[in-house]
Amino acid sequence: MKRQLILEDGTVFNGEAFGSLEESIGEVVFNTGMTGYQEILTDPSYCGQIVTMTYPLIGNYGVNRDDFETINPSIFGFVVKEVAQSPSNFRSDENLDAYLQANNIPGIAGIDTRKLTKLLRKHGTMRGIITEAGAEDQEAAQKLAQSKLLTNQVEMVSTIKPYVSPGRGYRIVLVDFGMKHGILRELTKRNCHVTVVPYNYSAENILRLKPDGIMLTNGPGDPKNVPEAIDMIKQVIPHVPTFGICLGHQLLALACGADTEKLIFGHRGSNHPVYDFETKRAYLTSQNHGYAVREASLAATDLELTQVALNDKTVEGVKHRNYPAFSVQYHPESSPGPDDTNYLFDRFIENIASYQALCKEEV
Numbered sequence: 445m446k447r448q449l450i451l452e453d454g455t456v457f458n459g460e461a462f463g464s465l466e467e468s469i470g471e472v473v474f475n476t477g478m479t480g481y482q483e484i485l486t487d488p489s490y491c492g493q494i495v496t497m498t499y500p501l502i503g504n505y506g507v508n509r510d511d512f513e514t515i516n517p518s519i520f521g522f523v524v525k526e527v528a529q530s531p532s533n534f535r536s537d538e539n540l541d542a543y544l545q546a547n548n549i550p551g552i553a554g555i556d557t558r559k560l561t562k563l564l565r566k567h568g569t570m571r572g573i574i575t576e577a578g579a580e581d582q583e584a585a586q587k588l589a590q591s592k593l594l595t596n597q598v599e600m601v602s603t604i605k606p607y608v609s610p611g612r613g614y615r616i617v618l619v620d621f622g623m624k625h626g627i628l629r630e631l632t633k634r635n636c637h638v639t640v641v642p643y644n645y646s647a648e649n650i651l652r653l654k655p656d657g658i659m660l661t662n663g664p665g666d667p668k669n670v671p672e673a674i675d676m677i678k679q680v681i682p683h684v685p686t687f688g689i690c691l692g693h694q695l696l697a698l699a700c701g702a703d704t705e706k707l708i709f710g711h712r713g714s715n716h717p718v719y720d721f722e723t724k725r726a727y728l729t730s731q732n733h734g735y736a737v738r739e740a741s742l743a744a745t746d747l748e749l750t751q752v753a754l755n756d757k758t759v760e761g762v763k764h765r766n767y768p769a770f771s772v773q774y775h776p777e778s779s780p781g782p783d784d785t786n787y788l789f790d791r792f793i794e795n796i797a798s799y800q801a802l803c804k805e806e807v
């Protein structure tokens with residue numbers, strides 16, 4: 445069946461339907477990962493977005509039971525050059541088409557994804573609509589023109605009620621802005637007792653749980669759309685070691701008085717090089733973000749710049765000068781991508797240990 449992707453600048457791409465046949469409007473973004481489509485499709489940070497993969501063949505190793513980043517995907521659409529209908533991999537349980545159909549995710553294949561990506565790189569990300577091909581182009585273009593980018597994606601993907609993943613180690617409160625399972629996995633691997641709480645859980649309620657550490661997760665959309673979390677973070681960071689990832693990093697920076705901005709086309713891929721001023725090393729990282737902390741805004745805060753992106757020199761990591769809080773813009777839990785920066789979860793655990801030792805000394 446024929447389908448179309450229409451961009452807000454009027455460009456029309458003709459392709460073939462796969463996945464769900466629903467119509468969808470979202471911000472069209474590109475991801476440069478050669479693999480990892482299952483994790484990308486299920487990363488809640490993509491809520492509100494239509495993702496195009498620059499790698500031309502997608503779906504060749506199928507979809508398996510183990511690599512989901514959430515069981516409830518919220519991506520708005522998936523655009524590929526060629527979709528593999530007969531995957532070949534011992535872990536594969538179903539093909540991509542069946543997975544997208546079962547989860548109501550519209551797809552479009554047969555698209556010149558190189559042309560699409562070049563357009564997005566030049567003009568910046570644009571809104572787009574995936575729709576049935578045909579005489580109603582005008583109507584679809586009009587619908588697109590009248591649409592607005594969402595502002596409540598965090599509310600859409602965060603847990604409604606708190607829940608616990610028990611462990612015998614440190615007690616961590618994980619604030620769920622659209623958590624990838626990989627983050628929970630890294631904490632439970634380190635024996636943490638994790639209490640996952642909704643994005644709007646108050647500082648008072650978090651502190652009442654007497655956490656040893658607080659983890660601020662990744663999540664979709666503009667960090668400025670989550671003011672309640674910024675307030676909460678201001679109140680908890682003087683008291684509890686905190687680690688922020690991606691949206692969590694942006695929210696930590698905003699809570700400390702820094703500013704964020706929207707990048708032209710963002711960073712989405714599995715091989716983004718980052719330089720760490722402390723270890724004087726470069727790491728390959730997995731990334732998915734459209735916003736970034738404005739470096740110039742750090743000067744007026746108590747935050748220190750710890751890491752930068754080597755491609756465009758944007759902020760990739762900060763740490764607080766007085767409180768045991770630090771954060772990174774990329775995904776140290778990887779999934780998909782390299783696990784070079786997995787050690788940051790160990791650093792978080794070490795921070796908790798040294799903070800508690802310091803508190804004991806002071807008593």
Ligand SMILES: NC(=O)CC[C@H](N)C(=O)O
Nearest residue numbers: 662663665690691734735
């Ligand atoms: N992966 C994330 O947490 C993304 C953060 C934010 N939504 C951005 O696009 O910048």
